Amino acid sequence: MKKMSKLGKSILLSTLAALAFGGVAMGTTYALFTSTTEATINATAGKVEIQTGITAQIYSPKAINLDGTIADDENVASSTESIKPGKFATFKNGGKVTVTNDGVNIENMTPGDKVTLTVTPENLSTVKTKYMQKLTFTDGVDVEKLLDVVKISETSEKGFDTGIWNDLTPGDEMKPFDVVIEMPATATEGFDEFGIKLQFEAVQANANVSSDIFKNNVLNLDNRYISIHSSSETISVTSGTKSIQGDGYVIAGKSAPSTTGESNARAVNVDKGATAVINGGNFRQDFAATEDEQWDLIYCNEGTIEINGGTFKSATPKWTLSCYDDNYKNGTAKIVVKGGRFYQYDPSNSLTEPNGTTANFVADGYKVIQDGDWYEVVKVVNDDMSANQENVTLDLTQDVMVNLNGHEKMFGGEQTKTITINGNGHSIYFNCQNTDCNDIKGKDALEKLTINDAYVTALGRSEKTTTWNSRGLVFTSNVELNNVTSYRLLAFASGKKAVLNNVTVNETDGNGDTYAMWLTKGAEVEANGLTINAVNKNTAYHNRAIKISTQYSPVEGFDTKLTIKNAKITSQKKAAIAMDFDDTTTINLENVDISGVVDDKQNAVWASAGFTKVTVNGGKAVQK
Numbered sequence: 001m002k003k004m005s006k007l008g009k010s011i012l013l014s015t016l017a018a019l020a021f022g023g024v025a026m027g028t029t030y031a032l033f034t035s036t037t038e039a040t041i042n043a044t045a046g047k048v049e050i051q052t053g054i055t056a057q058i059y060s061p062k063a064i065n066l067d068g069t070i071a072d073d074e075n076v077a078s079s080t081e082s083i084k085p086g087k088f089a090t091f092k093n094g095g096k097v098t099v100t101n102d103g104v105n106i107e108n109m110t111p112g113d114k115v116t117l118t119v120t121p122e123n124l125s126t127v128k129t130k131y132m133q134k135l136t137f138t139d140g141v142d143v144e145k146l147l148d149v150v151k152i153s154e155t156s157e158k159g160f161d162t163g164i165w166n167d168l169t170p171g172d173e174m175k176p177f178d179v180v181i182e183m184p185a186t187a188t189e190g191f192d193e194f195g196i197k198l199q200f201e202a203v204q205a206n207a208n209v210s211s212d213i214f215k216n217n218v219l220n221l222d223n224r225y226i227s228i229h230s231s232s233e234t235i236s237v238t239s240g241t242k243s244i245q246g247d248g249y250v251i252a253g254k255s256a257p258s259t260t261g262e263s264n265a266r267a268v269n270v271d272k273g274a275t276a277v278i279n280g281g282n283f284r285q286d287f288a289a290t291e292d293e294q295w296d297l298i299y300c301n302e303g304t305i306e307i308n309g310g311t312f313k314s315a316t317p318k319w320t321l322s323c324y325d326d327n328y329k330n331g332t333a334k335i336v337v338k339g340g341r342f343y344q345y346d347p348s349n350s351l352t353e354p355n356g357t358t359a360n361f362v363a364d365g366y367k368v369i370q371d372g373d374w375y376e377v378v379k380v381v382n383d384d385m386s387a388n389q390e391n392v393t394l395d396l397t398q399d400v401m402v403n404l405n406g407h408e409k410m411f412g413g414e415q416t417k418t419i420t421i422n423g424n425g426h427s428i429y430f431n432c433q434n435t436d437c438n439d440i441k442g443k444d445a446l447e448k449l450t451i452n453d454a455y456v457t458a459l460g461r462s463e464k465t466t467t468w469n470s471r472g473l474v475f476t477s478n479v480e481l482n483n484v485t486s487y488r489l490l491a492f493a494s495g496k497k498a499v500l501n502n503v504t505v506n507e508t509d510g511n512g513d514t515y516a517m518w519l520t521k522g523a524e525v526e527a528n529g530l531t532i533n534a535v536n537k538n539t540a541y542h543n544r545a546i547k548i549s550t551q552y553s554p555v556e557g558f559d560t561k562l563t564i565k566n567a568k569i570t571s572q573k574k575a576a577i578a579m580d581f582d583d584t585t586t587i588n589l590e591n592v593d594i595s596g597v598v599d600d601k602q603n604a605v606w607a608s609a610g611f612t613k614v615t616v617n618g619g620k621a622v623q624k
Contacts, residue, residue, distance in 0.1 A: 046125075046127035046204070047124070047125060047126050047127070048125050048127065048129050048202050048204050049124040049125050050121055050122070050123060050131060050168075050174070050202050051121070051122045052120065052121045052122065052198070053119075053120045053122075054085065054099065054103070054104075054117055054118065054119050054120070055082035055083060055084055055117070055118050056079075056083040056089075056104055056115055056117050057078065057079050057082055057083065057116050057118075058083070058090075058097050058114065058115050058116075059078040059113070059114040059115075060078065060091040060092035060095075060110075060112055060113045060114070061092070061112045062092065064112050064185050068111070068184075068185050068186035069185065082118070083099045084099060085099050086099070086101075091108075091110065091113045092112075093110045093113075094108060095107055095109050095110060096108065097115055100195070102198065102199070103117075103196045103197040104117055104181075104195065105138070105194075105195040106181065106191075106193065106194055106195070107192070108190065108191075108192060108193070109183050109190055109191045110183065110190040111185050111186065111187040111188075111190065112183065112184075112185040113182070113183050114180065114181065115180070115181045115182075116181075117179040117180075117196075117198070118176060118178055119156075119177055119178070119179060119198060120176045121200065122174065123168050123170075123173065123174050125168060125202070126170050127170065127204055127205065128168070128169050128170070128204065128205035129167075129169075129203070129204060129205055130165035130166065130167060130168070130202070130203050130204075130205055130207065130209060131165065131200050131202040132161065132162075132163075132165055132166065132200070132201045132202075133156065133158055133159070133160045133161070133199070133200060134160055134161045134199040134201060134225075135152075135154075135160045135161065135179070135196065135197070135198055135199075135225050136196075136197045136199065136223070136225060137196060137197070137225065138194065138195030141194045143249060143282075144282060144311070147249065147282075147284070147286075149187045149190070149191055150181060150182065150183050150191060150194075151181075151182050151183075151184065151286055152179065152180070152181050152182075152196075153179075153182075153287075154177060154178065154179050154180075154227060155177045155178045155179075155180075156175075156229065157175065157177070157229065158229065159226070159228050159233040160225065160226065161224055161225060161226045161227070162213065162226055162227075162228060163211055163212065163213030164211045164232065164233055165203075165209055165211050167205065179196070179198070181196065213235060214237075217240065217242045217243065218242070218245065219235065219242065219243070219244045219246075220245055220246045221244065221245065221246030221247065221248030221249070221250070221280065221281045222246035222248055223246075224246070224249070225248060225251070226248070226249065226250045226251065227251045227253070228250065228252045228253060228255075228265075228266075228267065230255045231255040231266075234252070234255075234264075234268070234269050235250065235267060235268045235269070236269045237268070237269070237270045237274045237276040237303070238271050238272045238274050240274060240275070241274070241276075241277065242277070243276075243277040243278075243279060244276065244277070244279065244280070244281055244310075245279040245281070246280055247280060247281070247282070248281060248282070249281070249282045249283075250267045250281060250283045250284070251267075251284050251286055252265045252266060252267040252284070252285050253265060253285070253286075253287060254287060254295070264295070264296065265285050265295045265296075265297070266297065266298070266299045267283040267284075267297055267298060268283070268297075268299070268305070269299050269300075269301065270302070270303040270304070270305050271301040271302050271303060272303065273302055273303050273332070275304045275305075275306070276303070276304075276306070277308065278298075278305065278306070278308065279309050279310070280309045280310050281310045282310065282313075283298065283310060283311065283313070284297075284312075284313045284314075285297055285313070285314050285315035285316075286315070287315050288315070289315040289316050291316070291318075294316060294318075295314060295316045296319045296322040296352075297312060297313075297319065297321070298312065298320065298321050298322070298335075299322050299323070299324075300322070300324070300327075300333045300335055301323075301327065301333060302324065302327050302332050302333055303332075303333065303334075304334045304335075304336065305335045305336070306335075306337075306338065307321075307335070307336070307337045307338065307340045307377075308338050308340070308398070309339040309398060310340045310341075311340065311341045311343075312340060312341070312342045312343065312345070313342075313343035314343070314345070317342075317343055317345045318345065318351055318352065319352055320342055320343070320345040320347075321337075321345070321347055321350060321352065321361060322352040322353075323335060323352070323353060323359075328359070329354060336361065337361045337363060337366070337377050338363045338366055338377065338398075339377050339398045339399070340376070340377055341374050341375070341376045341377075342374065342375045342376075342377075343373055343374060344373050344374075344375075345375060346370070347360075347361040347368065347375065347377060348362040348367075348368045348377075349368075362377055365379060366378065366380065367380055367401050367431075369429055369431075376399060376427075378398065378401045378427070378429060379398060379400045380400070380402075380403065381394065381400045381401070381402060382402060382403050385402065385419055385421075389415060389416065390415055390416065390417045390418070391416075391417060391418045391420070392416055392418070392419045392420070393419075393420045393422070394420070394421045394422065395422045395424065396421065396422065396424050396426040396428070396454070397424070398426055399426045399427040399428075400426065400427070401428075401429040401430075401431050402428065402429070402430050403431050416446055417447045417448070418448045418449075418450070419446065419448075419449050419450070420449075420450040420452070421451045421452070422453065423452060423453045423454025424453055424454075425453055425454070426454060426455070427455040427456070427457070428451065428456045429456075429457060429458075430456065430457070447477065447478060448477060448480065449475065449477050449478070449479050450479070450480040450481075450482070451479075451480075451481050451482070451484055452482045452484075453482065454483075454484055454485075455484070455485045455486075455487075456473065456481075456484060456487075457473075457486060457487040458473050458488060473486065473488070473490055473491065474489075474491040474492075474493065474518075475492055475493065475498060476493040476496065477493075477496060478497050478498070479492070479496070480498070480501075481498070481499070481500050483501070483503075484500075484502075484503050484504075485504045485505075485506070486503070486505045487506050487507075488507055488516075489515060489516065489518055490503075491519075491520070492518070492519055492520065492523040492524075492525055493523060493555075494520040494522030494523050494558055495522055495554075495557075496523060496524070497523075497524040497525075497526075498523070498524070498525045498526070500525065500530060501527075501528055502528075502529040503527065503529070504530075504531040504532075505517055505530075505531070505532045505533070505534075506533045507532075515534070515544050515546065515547040516532045516534040516544075516546065517532065517546045517547070518548075518549065519546070519547070519548045519549070519560060519562060520550075520554045521548065521549065521550045521558075521585075522554045522555050522557075522558030522559065522560055523558075523560060523561075524558075524561040525561070525562050525563070526563045527564045527565070527567065528565045528566055529565075529566050529567070530564055530567040530568075530569070532545040532546070532567070532568075532569045532571070532576075533570050534569070534570060534571050534572060534576075534596075535570055535572045535596065544572075544575060544577075545569045545570070545576040545577065545594075546562070546569075546576065546577045546578070547578055547579075547580075548562070548577070548578070548585060549579070549580050550580065559584045559586065561585075561586050561588075562585070562587045562588070563587075563588040564587075564588070564590070565588075565591060565592075566590070566591045567593070568592075568593050568595075569592065569594045569595070570595050570596045571594060571595075571596050572596050576594045576596075
């Protein structure tokens with residue numbers, strides 16, 4: 001009778017950092033018995049192992065001109081030898097590059113600095129293997145901000161974290177590749193510190209893995225950096241409905257030309273009547289291109305793409321969103337936009353479709369807001385806040401716009417007493433193109449407006465008018481703001497009370513002497529945890545943090561009360577708190593730091609007629 005021992009465990013998964021692969025061959029002796037003789041077989045377990053070396057070279061220019069050009073590209077500060085793990089080198093301006101066991105850490109990178117990582121993978125597997133490359137960032141890095149100032153490119157033939165498994169047989173060679181991390185000389189700011197890790201995920205060839213990047217019809221981008229190098233790696237949806245979500249990154253590079261000579265750089269492609277729903281993610285093409293080139297970023301050949309969120313930046317912005325012309329015309333290729341931010345591209349005025357006409361991809365009930373080079377799609381919520389009920393609560397799931405079309409335009413139903421907006425971290429744009437419209441108020445019944453956890457601002461002001469006091473938000477009902485950041489003026493009406501908890505006000509774009517916060521005489525404001533940054537970019541003008549004024553027809557019979565606790569106030573040149581009248585006003589200050597007051601009104605708190613009737617409790621604010 002023959003008896004044979006069982007070969008032990010199967011070899012499956014080995015997720016190893018680029019410099020820490022540790023597969024070990026294990027030797028075992030097995031006995032094979034027969035009825036007449038006994039033979040001995042020496043068996044060695046197969047191994048799955050990719051061993052990788054990594055080195056780095058750094059570069060920084062000797063000098064950079066003020067226009068962002070490099071002054072002398074021949075005389076540079078760079079490492080003369082490759083930096084190995086555990087070693088470091090410094091940039092010209094003192095930044096530091098340290099090669100670690102699983103990647104690289106960079107400190108204090110400045111414009112013009114560059115690091116080239118040379119990665120040399122070696123296939124040591126003794127069995128057929130599948131592998132995937134991954135690139136990740138160290139915890140705590142603001143990746144969106146990083147990628148705005150730092151360009152990362154790779155020369156690998158394989159993409160990173162695309163979901164596609166690549167085949168290896170024993171003895172197959174793996175090609176070295178470079179990862180280039182560069183801050184252009186034209187960048188306007190540096191970056192303090194970040195780290196990049198390179199990893200391989202390897203399994204034996206018959207492991208039950210799938211190259212479908214969608215799991216249960218969902219692609220979760222959280223903590224992922226997907227780098228696409230070929231058409232086969234493009235996120236492709238060709239059946240059913242699939243969704244993309246999360247805050248990770250999809251970087252699409254130019255693919256190699258196909259047999260027909262065509263190349264593309266698509267991050268997402270939809271075909272065969274399928275539907276892709278994009279709820280989040282950052283989609284980019286980080287390569288140089290001319291205006292006459294066409295590099296579609298998000299493309300629909302046949303089917304539907306619905307965009308509810310995400311950030312989109314194409315190398316050729318005109319082609320950020322695009323459909324196959326014939327199918328767009330016959331209605332079988334559609335793009336519907338209900339959210340998202342787009343670089344130099346207005347999805348309501350797209351020039352990508354045929355016949356020289358513009359296409360509007362934005363859904364009904366949504367609007368586009370331009371902020372410099374960026375276009376954001378937001379929901380219009382007027383109807384949601386005009387319900388004829390006593391208490392209206394709105395929970396935001398995306399950025400929204402509220403239309404205010406003049407002083408007579410009010411929101412809130414006839415019976416509405418309170419409106420509460422829970423921003424959940426989103427933006428609320430109060431929109432009024434009329435320069436005289438800056439009242440945030442409701443029907444006569446409205447008693448209080450509460451805004452929680454949101455960014456609020458007024459639209460269409462500084463670029464379209466030179467009247468400084470029409471650029472902000474005037475609250476003419478009682479108001480409570482909790483965990484709110486505001487851009488430009490916040491103003492509060494006479495006879496009404498405002499409660500501000502953890503509020504930040506940024507006022508930087510004045511067309512004249514401006515204020516971050518304005519109180520009409522008779523208003524009452526209680527602020528705890530207040531931050532005001534009142535610094536005009538145009539230094540010819542003065543920014544004061546807070547103004548108390550008789551302007552805007554104050555209601556008689558109300559004393560002005562201002563209480564500020566735990567505050568940091570930056571006020572440019574003039575007094576931080578200023579009054580243009582001499583009347584009954586009480587100012588309570590507790591733990592308030594004021595900086596930037598350098599003009600002749602050296603007092604942190606100042607009234608044009610003196611302090612004969614103005615009471616300041618707690619003494620002067622601490623001026624720094």
